[in-house]
Amino acid sequence: MAHFNEINTTAQGNTKRLQKSIPDTMKSFKDLQDAAYAPGALDKKTKEFAALAYAIADKxxxxxxxxxxxxxxxGASREEIAEIAGVAIVMGGGPGSVYGGKALQAYDDAMESR
Structure with missing residues (x-):
């Protein structure tokens, strides 16, 4: 099973490759992210929970x-991550339970390396 620190490092490296190859597109994508995650009616933490639920459901x-x-x-706790995984299971079915477990693995891996 892949350790999430390795997955994160690989994903970040791939993003850097894209930034070098298609800088205008990636800058626009970053601007979109910044706008979408900016606090508004929902705070940043709530928006990140929504993104995590989608990431789990989308595998x-x-x-x-x-x-x-x-x-x-x-400041999210392991319990909050677990509850979001539960929501993702409802939305993503059986695969949500596999990837919800991966979210807890990512949390545990991240906390282990601190």
Whole structure:
């Protein structure tokens, strides 16, 4: 099983490759992210929880690792990650239970390396 620190490092490296190859597109994508995650009616933590639920349901390991790390910085607990995984299971069915477990693995891996 892949360790989420390795998954995150690989995902970040791939993003850097894209930034070098298609800088205008990636800058626009970053601007979109910044706008979408800016606090408004919902705070950043709530938006990150929504993104994590989608990442689990959509089975994106790089996204799971990224959003779990952001949530840790925003003070999220393992219990909150587990409850979001539960919501994702409802939305994503059986695969959500596999990838919800991966979200907890990402949390545990991130906390282990601190």
């Amino acid at each position: 994106c390991e790089g996204c799971i690792g990224n959003h779990v790390n952001k949530l840790i910085k925003l």
